[in-house]
Amino acid sequence: MSQPGPSAITRLIELMAKLPGLGPRSARRAVLTLVKRRERLLVPLAQAMADLAESVSLCSVCGNADVTDPCAICADPKRSKKAICVVQDVADLWALERAAVFAGQYHVLGGVLSPLDGVGPDDLGLPRLVARAHSEEVQEVILALGATVDGQTTAHYVAAELAEAGVRITTLAQGVPVGGELDFLDDGTILAALTARKDV
Amino acid sequence: MSQPGPSAITRLIELMAKLPGLGPRSARRAVLTLVKRRERLLVPLAQAMADLAESVSLCSVCGNADVTDPCAICADPKRSKKAICVVQDVADLWALERAAVFAGQYHVLGGVLSPLDGVGPDDLGLPRLVARAHSEEVQEVILALGATVDGQTTAHYVAAELAEAGVRITTLAQGVPVGGELDFLDDGTILAALTARKDV
Structure with a gap:
């Protein structure tokens, strides 16, 4: 047309x-x-x-989109250097910043590992992340990747790469979303929530 | 947020x-x-x-959006001056031009009559349309307005305004859309199609 x-x-x-x-x-x-x-x-x-x-450009440290390089988050002296939160995309970084619940550093992968699409570790800046994780200040790397097959595969790979960095490696908790009703949840989420159940 | x-x-x-x-x-x-x-x-x-x-600007003759004034359609010597097609919006004009079934002139109202919203005859350029319809060349005004209550109200008003211009006033046929199945049509369309039935 x-x-x-x-x-x-x-x-x-x-x-x-x-x-x-x-x-x-x-x-x-x-x-x-x-x-x-x-x-x-x-x-x-x-x-x-x-x-x-x-x-605009992508931050050479973390991969965030900003008008300065390093970006405002990397350059902010008030933010903790102890934790690096690994996200798939700049949109995920924005989502975390909107929630205003994390005051550490970020690492934006810019995608997930996908051999079929030719996306390898170098494309995601993994060597750069490993180097950052080896820095003395960093104590924890939080893998905040999507709960999809690709996201979890990438999380496992990143965790293996970081095994020798001597940092604590964590991932986001899975379970019932706040405000969520059991009736509307998929089986996988119910299984994850039940498996990770806590004492009251 | x-x-x-x-x-x-x-x-x-x-x-x-x-x-x-x-x-x-x-x-x-x-x-x-x-x-x-x-x-x-x-x-x-x-x-x-x-x-x-x-x-870009709006054509001072017909109201079409174009980079020249009068617009390319008004200025095209190959197009017939005998018929003016009245449409609600530039998008409707584009739809007719995409179909390439009409080679006359246009008049873009830019909206429909809406006393509640303060949209009156002057806002739609109706005096300009009446003046054009009085031109010797024009023989027909086609009211190609939407089959909505507002569109039809406007069509009736425009038809009344043009009554003394001595031109043929027509509207688009209503009926079953090409490719449409009766099962999916609303009652109003079926009624219109049945009322306007034709001999085979």
């Missing part, structure tokens, strides 16, 4: 359709909104994208 | 979340994709938006 109209509009629709969550149809709707709200949305958005393109 | 991280990223997420079809969560995902694909997506997108912001 080709898009009629001038090339400036067509080109923007094509680019917007490449964003996750947007297809050709919703990209058309979004661009139409931009055309209608030129001063209040299109111009600021073009500027914000240009600003970001000029300033 | 506030967004941690540098202001350049936060600002882009806030702006992206204003687009139709994107919320805070999907805007974060989209921006993360942009950060990761800076050269191939973020930079071209910023440029495409800046280009569009600089060039």
